[in-house]
Every structure is written in structure tokens, then in C-alpha cells.
Amino acid sequence: MIKSINIRQPNLLNLILIFLYRFLLDAVYIYSVSPTYVYSGMVYHPSLYKYLLSLVFLFLISFDIVRLIRMSNMSSFVLLILNLIYIIPTTTLYALAGLNDLYFLYFSLFWLIIHIFLLNFKDYRILKFNENGSLKLLIAAGSLIIICGILYITGIYNNFRFHFGLMDVYKFRFAKRDLILPVWVLYFQPIAATLSPVLMIYFFLKKKYHLVIVFILIQLLMFGFGANKTTFFTLIVSVAVCFFTFDFARKAAILFFVTLNIGVFVELLLFKVSFIAVFVQYRTCFIPTLLSYRFYEFFSDNKLLYWRESFLRLFGFSSGYDTSIPFLITKVFEGNSINSSNNGLCGDAFSNFGWLSLLIYPLLISILLKIFDSVLYEHNHRIIIIASMIVSLGLTNNTLFGLLLTNGFLFLIILLFFLPRTK
Helix, strand or coil: CHHHCCCCHHHHHHHHHHHHHHHHHHHHHHHHHHHHHHHHCCCCCCCHHHHHHHHHHHHHHHHHHHHHHHCCCHHHHHHHHHHHHHHHHHHHHHHHHCCCHHHHHHHHHHHHHHHHHHHHCCCCCCCCCCCCHHHHHHHHHHHHHHHHHHHHHHHHHHCCCCCCCCCCHHHHHHHHHHCCCCHHHHHHHHHHHHHHHHHHHHHHHCCCHHHHHHHHHHHHHHHHCCCCHHHHHHHHHHHHHHHCCHHHHHHHHHHHHHHHHHHHHHHHHHHCCCHHHHHHHHHHHHHHHHHHHHHHHHHHHCCCCCCCCCHHHHHCCCCCCCCCHHHHHHHHHHCCCCCCCCCCHHHHHHHHHHHHHHHCHHHHHHHHHHHHHHHCCCCCHHHHHHHHHHHHHHHHHCCHHHHHHCCCHHHHHHHHHHCCCCC
């Protein structure tokens, strides 16, 4: 790791920004997140030796993060984003919330292995498709199916209602949960939410702006039906990436999150409350890491799943638990089963195979990301950015096979494979 980095000015600046981001994140947790959300598990139990150990781990991976900034494929950008929204926030929670030492060991090994795999696996490039009439017809048919499907679903079950608020999303989620929806709707909507931003960027590159507007409205309709924050966030990212390059996104990623942390304290000074801390640091960074730890705690003392609540349930296997695991975790740690504690990455891995997952999940995640690299070869950088954001957020909030089978990652791979390259 360390020997591969020459300490030149750009590298040194990025190393400084990495540690600045971590120290500012610590401050955000101490002065905003923990005081506001201590009831949800964001406790403040600092430990000097944990703090020092977390900095040692951050030092080890910081040189890899600098390497990721210089790389130009999707897997490196996904890993860069995961470092910023999942890995570094976990080091903060370990140091300041008193997470278990064995969990931090498991977590550290998990991510060191993934770093090793992704930074050393060879990229396999597949032959690209030249744009032709058949491909245009295929993309047009897929787009029409998504548009008509979402219009039908939101028209029948939500009266074409738009919603733009982020503070009351759970009200709409509970309302959707109470509906008796056909099975195809439960599968179609998350798949459409995964594919829609990519198609929107594709049509932007093709200068078909009327279709861009259509997909913006489709994305807003999907957010209005169920109020999934990821759907709204990917829409914002989709619009934003129209105006900057992949090179800029990689180089500015750390600085962007540093700026968000500074923005928290500006809001606190001006308004005594920070909405940035609510939606970015708390909900995007700390909640997934805390849930991973809760999955570790629960399955350290209870029977593992071995994918029985994943794709094996299609073959008649049962998890052995009376309640769905996401609701069970909420019930055990919060005393109710109203919310669903969806989780991916370390939580998903440990719940299925325990410590043995260190031999399985880093390899599976690395293979998945390398498949994305292969189908994204020679795609426009804007397509790479939006696909990376979709995959990054998906990995932190859902199980690996849930992403593939339910959230449309398999369809996303197929779409990117057939989507004509637009330079």
C-alpha cells in the first residue's frame, strides 16, 4: 500500500484532506449527531485507544484512497465513495461510540481485503456495440416500458402525486406499506428507479432533452410514491453530473465531503440545527454503519442465515426466524418493529456467514464491481458517475443478492452492456 505512493504535492494534499475529513466528521458526531440522535444509538462513549487504533487503520487505507483518486474506472470510484460514506464514518463510530473491538477487527479485515482485490484485479474489457437501429429500438422499448409502468403504478396507487419534502418520508413509506400491491409492482418500481437515472443521462448525451425532462418527472413520481431518499438523491446527482467531468468528480470528492462537514457548523451557528447533518452525516453515513454493527452483535449470538433469507428462500429454505431480519433487528435494538433496518456490506456479510464471510463477500463484491467495469468500458464519464453512485448507495443499504435480484442491478448490467457508447 504505502510503497506505491510517492508523496508529491497532489498526493500530500489528498492525504491531508482525508484526515481533515475524519477529524471534522468526529466533530460533527460530537456536537450535532450524537446530541440529537442519542436515542437511536448514536451514543458518545469515547476511548483513547480506540481512537488511536482507528487512526492507524485510516492511515493504512489512506494511501489506497489516494490511488483510487487517480484511477478512472467505476470500481475505483465506487470504492472511493464507500470510503467516504461508510468506511471512514465507521472509524468515527468505533472511536467515539465504543463499538466492539472484534467488530472493528472484522470490519478492518473486510475492507483491507476488498482494497487488495480491487486494486490488483485485472480489468476485462468486453467488445462494445456500435450504435445501430436495433439497439436504438431496444433502448426506446425499455424506456417506454419504464415510463408507462411508472405512470400506471403512480396513477393507480398514488394519483400521480408529487412530493418534495425529506422530513416526512416515513409517513409516505408507511402509507405505501399498508397498500396491497401486486408482486410485479414491488419488483418493477425498484428496478425502474435503478435504470431511470442512467437512461436520463444517456438521453442528455444524445441531446434529447424532452426525454430528459420525462425521466426527471418519472423519478419525482417514484419518490412521491414511497418516498425513498435514494431515488431523490440519485435524481439530484443525475442533474449535477451533466455539468462536470469524471476527472473533476474524483479529485473533488473528498473536498466536497469536507465542505459538507464545515457546512454543518455554519448551519449550527446560524440556525442552531443542521439539516446537512440530518440527511448526509446521520442518515447516509452513520446509520448504515451503526446497522452493520447491530447485525454483527445480533448474529454473534444467534444462528446465521447462510443466504436462507436471500435467494435460497425461492427454493423453499427458511431463515428459522419468525420475523423478517430487518424488522427483527429494529425490534431487538429499538423495541419496536415499525421500521426496517435494511443493511448491506459488513452487516449483510456477517449475518450470513459470520467470520467465514471474510473469504466470501469481499471476493463477490469485487467480482460484481469488475463486471460493472467491463460493461462500462468506453462509456461516457457521466454514465460512469451515475452508475457508481447508484451502486455505492445500494451496497450500503441493501443485501448483495437483494441488489442483484430485487433492486435491478442485474438489469443495470444488461442495460450498460447494450447501451451504445456515447463519448
